[in-house]
Amino acid sequence: MPTVRHASFAPHVAADTRLLILGSLPGARSLAARQYYAHPTNQFWRLLGDVVARPLAAMPYAERLAALHAAKIGLWDVIRTAERRTSSDGDIRDAEAHDLADLVATLPDLGMIAFNGGKAATIGRRQLPDPGGIALVDLPSSSAAHTIGFAAKRDRWMRLxxxxxPTAPTP
Known part of the structure; x- marks a missing residue:
């Protein structure tokens, strides 16, 4: 299988985003569908659905994004472009990272950045050496290839x- 250069999507964020979840780079199914986490075995929408107590996996994609917006959750990827033969993060080569600090600077309510998987965490933490009071959380990958089991993943994802x-109003 030949190596192909892939590019990520635009960020799905709003000015009031409190939580930003960063993946590595969309896989082939996601790129073809033009949707984050489109592969049917990826557990992302089930995991995040449990976090927000909504059946995200059962919703049409546009409704999923609207639900994330309402919950003040943003999505993006740490890699802008990279070469890859398969959808595996281990197959990513010659990665060009997004400027995460630029995006973070536009999100004044951001309190946490979560990295979906080890590759996202490694690259993302390099881009944000001083997150300025924003919590950085490394999550087990939502990919079915990361086989620790849904319940174990869910326990870690619930930290989101x-x-x-809601923050307490200041007096």
């Missing part, structure tokens, strides 16, 4: 609720 809790 900390970023979504």
């Amino acid at each position: 609720r900390d970023a979504l809790a």
Whole structure:
């Protein structure tokens, strides 16, 4: 299989985003569908659905994105472009990272950045050496190829609720 250069999507964020979830680079199914986490075995929408207590996996894609917007959750990837023969993160070569600091600077309510998988965490943490009070969380990959089991992943992903809790009004 030949190596192909792939590019990520535009960020799905709003000015009031509190939680930003960063993947590595969309896989072949996601790129073909033009949708984040489109592969049917990827557990992303089930995991995040449990975090926000909504059946995201059962919703049409546009409704999923609207639900994330309402929950103040943004999505993006740490890699802008890279060469890859398969959808595996281990197959990513010659990666060009996004300027995460530029995006973060436009999100004044951002309290947490979560990295979906080890590759995203490695590249993302290099881009954000000083997150300025924003919590950085490494998550087990939502990919079915990461085989620790859904329940174990879910336990770690539930930590994302900390970023979504309403903040107490200042007196």
